Amino acid sequence: EDQVTQSPEALRLQEGESSSLNCSYTVSGLRGLFWYRQDPGKGPEFLFTLYSAGEEKEKERLKATLTKKESFLHITAPKPEDSATYLCAVFLARGGPGGGSEKLVFGKGTKLTVNP
Amino acid sequence: EPEVTQTPSHQVTQMGQEVILRCVPISNHLYFYWYRQILGQKVEFLVSFYNNEISEKSEIFDDQFSVERPDGSNFTLKIRSTKLEDSAMYFCASLGDTTYEQYFGPGTRLTVT
Numbered sequence: 001e002d003q004v005t006q007s008p009e010a011l012r013l014q015e016g017e018s019s020s021l022n023c024s025y026t027v028s029g030l031r032g033l034f035w036y037r038q039d040p041g042k043g044p045e046f047l048f049t050l051y052s053a054g055e056e057k058e059k060e061r062l063k064a065t066l067t068k069k070e071s072f073l074h075i076t077a078p079k080p081e082d083s084a085t086y087l088c089a090v091f092l093a094r095g096g097p098g099g100g101s102e103k104l105v106f107g108k109g110t111k112l113t114v115n116p
Numbered sequence: 117e118p119e120v121t122q123t124p125s126h127q128v129t130q131m132g133q134e135v136i137l138r139c140v141p142i143s144n145h146l147y148f149y150w151y152r153q154i155l156g157q158k159v160e161f162l163v164s165f166y167n168n169e170i171s172e173k174s175e176i177f178d179d180q181f182s183v184e185r186p187d188g189s190n191f192t193l194k195i196r197s198t199k200l201e202d203s204a205m206y207f208c209a210s211l212g213d214t215t216y217e218q219y220f221g222p223g224t225r226l227t228v229t
């Protein structure tokens with residue numbers, strides 16, 4: 001069974017206190033790993049895609065990395081506006097584009113709160 | 117910047133009623149999806165749609181659910197006879213043919229009473 005596990009479930013940081021969120025996965029047919037940000041009552045907002053082990057992507061205070069079994073989202077010197085739930089999702093594509101199974105499998109997310 | 121839009125933002129319906137949730141995907145995208153998120157739970161895949169037919173559906177997507185692309189811009193999810201447990205946020209997403217990046221709409225909050 002395809003599984004995506006995120007930890008911790010919730011994280012409280014002080015402004016400027018760097019930390020990392022973890023996403024581990026057990027899937028077959030992985031085509032990519034995605035990080036999304038979700039604000040309360042809103043849709044997931046795309047942040048990063050990682051396709052292969054060793055790949056890294058950066059955007060402002062966020063940096064995502066990928067190994068064969070897990071991904072990390074590093075947050076450097078966070079600000080209160082970084083408070084949100086961060087979702088990890090794996091994209092499974094079996095059978096080729098348009099010809100089979102293509103879907104995102106999400107973890108439960110990490111709720112990040114950054115206090116001023 | 118192109119975005120996925122959804123209407124309505126909030127729908128309240130009585131148990132047993134039919135609802136249609138509407139989505140306008142990004143215009144040059146070819147793959148379309150519906151996901152749902154029950155309050156406090158993870159985002160769950162419902163169905164994928166490509167070339168005017170369903171590519172895959174989850175166990176949740178039973179005979180009460182259907183999808184349609186009635187014209188070149190809209191993508192709809194119909195629930196024929198709503199149940200209390202259908203109450204959730206429903207997200208539409210679309211995907212182009214050059215990356216695997218799915219872009220999500222803002223969601224429709226469905227409340228079944």
